[in-house]
Structure formats: structure tokens, C-alpha cells
Amino acid sequence: MKNLLHFIVRFHFTILFIVFEIFCILLLVNYNNYQKSEFLNSSNAISGGIYQKVSSVTDYLSLAKTNEELNRENVRLRNLLHSSYKLTTDSSFVFLDTIYKQQYIYRTAKIINNSVNKQLNYITLNKGRIHGIEREMAVVTDNGVVGVVKSVSDNFASVISVLNDRLRISAKLKGNNYHGSLIWDGVDYRKAMLKDIPFHVKIAKGDTIVTSGYSAIFPEGLKLGVVDKVMTSSGSNFQNIKILLSNDFKSLSYVKVVGDLMKEERLKLEEEATE
Amino acid sequence: MNIILKNIIRFVVLVFIQVAILNNIQVSGFVNPYMYILFILLLPFEIPNWLLLILSFFLGFSIDIFSGTIGMHASACVFMAYVRPYVLNYLSLRDGYEVGTYPGIAYLGFAWFFKYALTLIIAHHSFLFVAEAFSFANFSETIMRIIFSTFFTLTLIITSQFLMFKK
Incomplete structure (x- = not known):
């Protein structure tokens, strides 16, 4: 027992290092299981707040891509717009979506x-x-x-x-x-x-x-x-x-x-x- | 200033710089400077080995929380901390290190700091990028990333040392 304690004291640095590395590698491999743990959730409240501040600056860098997405979205919405549709007959239909027939597609x-x-x-x-x-x-x-x-x-x-x-x-x-x-x-x-x-x-x-x-x-x-x-x-x-x-x-x-x-x-x- | 307070401030500032600025730099997929390890480099000479390991673990872990890579930076930092005493021993001066100082350019000069920083950065980056790839496939690409990132980290760390050149 005394010898074991001597051994631990003498090599405590290396032993501690190995313990830490094993712990880290376990974390690395089982990352998905730890994601939901309480500890990381509270930490993420902090990191989330900081990230929000950071992204309010870095958003400018992706403006070009965002513009393209918005443009695509606009076209999709314009296709749903009233002016792209044409009144087919009189208004005796019951359902709104059958009154209008689409005439223009963007x-x-x-x-x-x-x-x-x-x-x-x-x-x-x-x-x-x-x-x-x-x-x-x-x-x-x-x-x-x-x-x-x-x-x-x-x-x-x-x-x-x-x-x-x-x-x-x-x-x-x-x-x-x-x-x-x-x-x-x-x-x-x-x-x-x-x-x-x-x-x-x-x-x-x-x-x-x-x-x-x-x-x-x-x-x-x-x-x-x-x-x-x-x-x-x-x-x-x-x-x-x-x-x-x-x-x-x-x-x-x-x-x-x-x-x-x-x-x-x-x-x-x-x-x-x-x- | 109290040396503990000084190191706490250094810890927070370096983690913030890493997370807010440097993590967003990825030129052509090769260059990711990791300047936060400057904290481990600049810890005092007299720090007990066990504390060195624990502090390094928490430093890596804080970066991991922000990057969503739990365990990766932590393991690389612990490895770097483990290597540090041996590197200090290898590079030791004839008279030994002066008590109450830390391994910075201000105390030990450029040439010494360059060797010291380069060795530890390579240790950290090699461990980090191999752990990140988690395999030896595409090993040449991993080597490229280690080399490029080491260069940029070293440049940043030495520049920062010159910017804050005071004892």
C-alpha cells in the first residue's frame, strides 16, 4: 500500500494526464449524450447570448446569399398573390380558391x-x-x-x-x-x-x-x-x-x-x- | 497586479477573442488560428503540475462549449499542458528560471520564446487536428492544416506579445 502511494505521488502528473485524456476522449466520443445534460444547457445560455452579439456583426458577411434566398422567397409569394390570378367567371362560387385562376407565373x-x-x-x-x-x-x-x-x-x-x-x-x-x-x-x-x-x-x-x-x-x-x-x-x-x-x-x-x-x-x- | 487576477482576465479575454473573432476565420479550410493557448504558454513557472492540467482542461473545455466540439480542444490542451514542463526543462537556462516570472518575451527574449511557443503550438495543433479528423485517412490534408495553423497561431501569439511588451 505504501509503495502504491509512493508510485502515485511520484507519477501523479502522468496519471492525472492520462485520467484527463481518457475523460476528454469519452466526452468526444459520447458527445451527443452529453448534449442534453443540465450542465451544458446552462452553459449554452451564456454562449448563446455571446453568439447572438457576434452574429449581429457577422450577418453582414452573408448578405449576398441572404439576398438570393429572399429573392426566391419573393417570387414564391408573388405566385400566390392576387394579381397573378384571374377571375374565371362570376362570383357564384362558394370557395375562394376556385374563384381565382392563376394567370401569371413568376x-x-x-x-x-x-x-x-x-x-x-x-x-x-x-x-x-x-x-x-x-x-x-x-x-x-x-x-x-x-x-x-x-x-x-x-x-x-x-x-x-x-x-x-x-x-x-x-x-x-x-x-x-x-x-x-x-x-x-x-x-x-x-x-x-x-x-x-x-x-x-x-x-x-x-x-x-x-x-x-x-x-x-x-x-x-x-x-x-x-x-x-x-x-x-x-x-x-x-x-x-x-x-x-x-x-x-x-x-x-x-x-x-x-x-x-x-x-x-x-x-x-x-x-x-x-x- | 495580482498574478491570479491577471491570469483570470487573460483567460476570459483570450476565450472571447477566440470565440468571437478567430473561430470565424477559415481561409480555404486550412487556416484556423488558435490563439487562446497563449494562456497556457504564459502561466507562471512555479505553477504545480496538477493545477496546470486542470486549468488547461477548463480552458479547452470553454472553447469546446462555444464550438460544439466537446472534448476536442480540452484533450489537445491537456496534452499541451502535459508537454509543457518537459519543454521548459529542455529549454532551461543555466541559472534556472527567475522566481515570480512567467515564460514571456518580456522576460526571456524573442529567440527563447519562439522555440518555446513553436514546440508547444505544434504539440497542441497536432493533437487537435488528428483528434478532429479522428483518423489517419487524408493524413496529408491534416498535416497541411497543422502547418498552416501553426504558422498563423505563432504569428498571432508573437505579435500579441510585442503589443503588450511589459513585465
Whole structure:
């Protein structure tokens, strides 16, 4: 017994070390069982408080990712929104969810190529046919119209930008519903022209221009821009109006692609009528 | 200042710095500086061995609670504490260590502290990263992590010693 005590006293450092290591390794291996123990829970109240303070700072570092998630969430919610649905018949239905039938469907996409300095500007999106994107879908942001899908491959879509003089968008004055068409004159990426507004219509600087809904591409009422300058030329029945576009095409990143679920029905009807 | 109070403050400050700042640094998965072990490095020469082990265990354990890795840092710290007396013995001066001092640059100079810190940091990091991987698979990657992290920890520890260069 005396010898044993001598041994322990002499090698207490190593013995204590081995005891601690065994304890640590047991903790390490059985970590999940210890997680629920009382001791660690009270400790976590302290560590939790500190972590909250720390994360309020470090959250800034993940803003880009958070933005993308929020954008996706926005699109999902927009799909549930009233304005994406259309009244199918009269209101004699009993259930609310059968009164409205969805007409517009929104999908999110990211711009991976964009230009503003050419005459014919095109935009490339990171989504394509397999994501449900088709030709002649509208591309918009919360600020307004971006363009129209021109062609799609399996994974990408090419969009005719508003900044392309081959694209004419049916637009109207929000205040009085006079409609004309919006084209880009190829000069300034922030400005476009609204044509075919008759001479007698009174227009003030700052009036809002929105999409008319006359084409089967854009839903009605999407913002295009505001009136910047009204130019009258003698001998013409129409006014030339300079529009300040609401989208800054140099800083676009995420867009929404709008599909019209009733487009075919509408086009078929319109075709029948003109035959 | 009382040496016990001084060490308690050092403990709290180092754990806070580790948890709030350094644990968030993970450049390319290799670099995790673990500056908190400076506490073990700077404990006084006269500290009893058993107290050294206990303090190191609690230091590692506090880091573990914050990192959710119960036992990992604790075991590495205990190992480092176990090695410390032997390293001090190996590096001992001709006249022995002065009573009432601790092993810092302020007392023993850069060259001595560099050897002392490097040895103990390698001991700690090797144990830590092997325990973290818990296997010898991908061993070259573990070695890379030990080397890179040792470099960064050593840089931080020596810098901090120069920033607080007083006895």
C-alpha cells in the first residue's frame, strides 16, 4: 500500500494526464449524450447570448446569399398573390380558391451577361427550358420591365433588352390610359422614347409610363419609367416623349421571368377574330 | 497586479477573442488560428503540475462549449499542458528560471520564446487536428492544416506579445 502511494505521488502528473485524456476522449466520443445534460444547457445560455452579439456583426458577411434566398422567397409569394390570378367567371362560387385562376407565373433568374453600350443589347439568364422558361416570356424586376425572352436553350435564356431598337413595348400613360409604343433610340441607356401619343394629350414631366397589357407578353401595369421631356415637332400628329427608364440596366442582377398561362388561349382567339 | 487576477482576465479575454473573432476565420479550410493557448504558454513557472492540467482542461473545455466540439480542444490542451514542463526543462537556462516570472518575451527574449511557443503550438495543433479528423485517412490534408495553423497561431501569439511588451 505504501509503495502504491509512493508510485502515485511520484507519477501523479502522468496519471492525472492520462485520467484527463481518457475523460476528454469519452466526452468526444459520447458527445451527443452529453448534449442534453443540465450542465451544458446552462452553459449554452451564456454562449448563446455571446453568439447572438457576434452574429449581429457577422450577418453582414452573408448578405449576398441572404439576398438570393429572399429573392426566391419573393417570387414564391408573388405566385400566390392576387394579381397573378384571374377571375374565371362570376362570383357564384362558394370557395375562394376556385374563384381565382392563376394567370401569371413568376420565376427567378440571375443575369449572367448584360450589355448597355451596343445598339442591339441582349441579356443572358442562368435559367432555361428545363427551368420552365419559354420564348416570349416577359423579364421584369421590381423596378420595371427588362425585356422579352428571345430564345432558350436547356439551361440558358437570351433576352432582348429594352435597350434594343428591335423591341417595341406597348405602353400607356398611367394617368389617362393613352397608349403608344416604347422604343429605345440607342443613345443613352437610361432613356427611351415613347411614340404615337396624340398631340392633344397633355403630358407633364414626371408622369408614369406603364405597360398596357395589349400584348400577350407583359401583364398590365408594370412600370416602365417616367416622362423626362416632351418634344413637339411641327407637321406631326404625334408627340415624341423622352422617358427616364425606371430600371438601371447597368446594375441589374436578379430578375423575374413572367409566364402567361393563358397566352395560347388568347392568341388563338385573336387569330380567329382576324381571319 | 495580482498574478491570479491577471491570469483570470487573460483567460476570459483570450476565450472571447477566440470565440468571437478567430473561430470565424477559415481561409480555404486550412487556416484556423488558435490563439487562446497563449494562456497556457504564459502561466507562471512555479505553477504545480496538477493545477496546470486542470486549468488547461477548463480552458479547452470553454472553447469546446462555444464550438460544439466537446472534448476536442480540452484533450489537445491537456496534452499541451502535459508537454509543457518537459519543454521548459529542455529549454532551461543555466541559472534556472527567475522566481515570480512567467515564460514571456518580456522576460526571456524573442529567440527563447519562439522555440518555446513553436514546440508547444505544434504539440497542441497536432493533437487537435488528428483528434478532429479522428483518423489517419487524408493524413496529408491534416498535416497541411497543422502547418498552416501553426504558422498563423505563432504569428498571432508573437505579435500579441510585442503589443503588450511589459513585465
